[in-house]
Amino acid sequence: xxxxxxxxxxxxxxxxxxxxxxxxxxxxxxxxxxxxxxxxxxxxxxxxxxxxxxxxxxxxxxxxxxxxxxxxxxxxxxxxxxxxxxxxxxxxxxxxxxxxxxxxxxxxxxxxxxxxxxxxxxxxxxxxxxxxxxxxxxxxxxxxxxxxxxxxxxxxxxxxxxxxxxxxxxxxxxxxxxxxxxxxxxxxxxxxxxxxxxxxxxxxxxxxxxxxxxxxxxxxxxxxxx
Amino acid sequence: xxxxxxxxxxxxxxxxxxxxxxxxxxxxxxxxxxxxxxxxxxxxxxxxxxxxxxxxxxxxxxxxxxxxxxxxxxxxxxxxxxxxxxxxxxxxxxxxxxxxxxxxxxxxxxxxxxxxx
Numbered sequence: 099x100x101x102x103x104x105x106x107x108x109x110x111x112x113x114x115x116x117x118x119x120x121x122x123x124x125x126x127x128x129x130x131x132x133x134x135x136x137x138x139x140x141x142x143x144x145x146x147x148x149x150x151x152x153x154x155x156x157x158x159x160x161x162x163x164x165x166x167x168x169x170x171x172x173x174x175x176x177x178x179x180x181x182x183x184x185x186x187x188x189x190x191x192x193x194x195x196x197x198x199x200x201x202x203x204x205x206x207x208x209x210x211x212x213x214x215x216x217x218x219x220x221x222x223x224x225x226x227x228x229x230x231x232x233x234x235x236x237x238x239x240x241x242x243x244x245x246x247x248x249x250x251x252x253x254x255x256x257x258x259x260x261x262x263x264x265x266x267x268x269x270x271x272x273x274x275x276x277x278x279x280x281x282x283x284x285x286x287x288x289x290x291x292x293x294x295x296x297x298x299x300x301x302x303x304x305x306x307x308x309x310x311x312x313x314x315x316x317x318x319x320x321x322x323x324x
Numbered sequence: 325x326x327x328x329x330x331x332x333x334x335x336x337x338x339x340x341x342x343x344x345x346x347x348x349x350x351x352x353x354x355x356x357x358x359x360x361x362x363x364x365x366x367x368x369x370x371x372x373x374x375x376x377x378x379x380x381x382x383x384x385x386x387x388x389x390x391x392x393x394x395x396x397x398x399x400x401x402x403x404x405x406x407x408x409x410x411x412x413x414x415x416x417x418x419x420x421x422x423x424x425x426x427x428x429x430x431x432x433x434x435x436x437x438x439x440x441x
Contacts, residue, residue, distance in 0.1 A: 182352070184352040210351040210352055212357075
């Protein structure tokens with residue numbers, strides 16, 4: 099007789115608290131959450147609700163004051179090295195794109211691959227393939243200041259996919275875009291999630307985007323309210 | 325003096341590029357890789373500074389050797405050994421001067437670094 103195997107969530111957050119300014123500001127006040135592999139989740143809330151802090155902690159960009167974040171059952175920061183987690187398991191997309199201004203689109207996409215396996219030619223060809231997938235094949239050599247906001251975000255998405263991560267985290271990915279580009283970026287993100295079976299977690303304050311996700315988490319005053 | 329100059333330049337460079345360092349850390353660059361990037365920059369700065377110092381120094385000696393007042397006390401002979409030694413010291417100065425700014429830059433919290441204007 100075989101014993102039933104317990105399924106470990108891809109990401110699990112247990113009683114997460116984050117405070118700043120020696121405890122005077124509490125950004126998160128005991129958040130618990132479980133994410134299965136391949137889920138598409140939207141996290142919404144007002145400005146200052148703690149939604150971006152939650153995403154930063156899920157992404158290993160910051161460490162919680164108390165509580166823990168588990169990746170496939172292992173604690174981030176101790177059992178899982180944060181740098182390796184960010185480099186190999188995660189793709190991060192930011193509202194302000196955060197491309198390196200001195201590198202062109204092709205070079206920006208290659209930056210996360212530096213130091214990992216593969217030579218320069220395989221890095222360049224993978225970066226080119228990703229940019230072509232984003233419809234940026236004609237803008238490979240352009241620098242960020244020569245690209246429109248929508249194009250910059252598409253380069254940032256290609257960069258986030260560089261190391262074929264299991265999870266894509268997006269912090270207000272359409273926050274700096276007009277409605278046409280917002281729709282295009284959301285189409286790309288949901289397309290990637292479906293095609294690659296990745297976990298997609300989007301932080302947004304836009305109701306349309308939040309309500310379109312199969313799972314919608316609302317954050318208020320540092321707590322999940324529904 | 326050279327070490328202080330490079331240390332100041334590197335500290336300013338790290339400060340101005342805090343957000344870029346944050347981006348690199350956010351996309352998974354390890355702290356030692358960021359440190360290496362800054363250290364290599366400091367060593368190049370030391371090398372170029374050393375090279376320019378040798379050229380200007382040699383030019384100044386050439387000038388002094390042509391002046392009757394200093395002709396007897398100045399020699400313009402420059403051996404390869406001295407050039408290599410001076411460049412070695414310059415690169416080492418860069419390495420020492422860049423160590424603290426590199427360590428500081430590499431150990432910034434990604435979130436704090438990304439918030440930097």
